[in-house]
Amino acid sequence: MQEAHCGKPYIFEDIINYLRDGKEPRKRENKEILNIILEHINLELEEKGEYTGIREMRKHIAWYTKGMANSSVVRDYINRIEKKEELVKALTEYFNQ
DSSP: OOGGGTTOTTHHHHHHHHHHHOOOOOOOOHHHHHHHHHHHHHHHHHHHHHHHHHHHHHHHHHHHHTTSTTHHHHHHHHTTOOSHHHHHHHHHHHHTO
């Protein structure tokens, strides 16, 4: 997988739609991306527990937010978070601005 596609799990949906219908990939709204990230967090923490899951999600969140406005600021903050509730709050605030 090329790094450009990391943080875009919907790439597979886009490929299928393009091959099936010729539809170009659509731009995802912030709310949709946030929901994908929150689902990813829940799955990661269910699998790995909070301590490890939060730490592993940091790199995924960096990929999800790459190229977005002020993403380096939010990544810097998120890299210090250790609790799910705080992570969800920070992401929700970021994606709702």
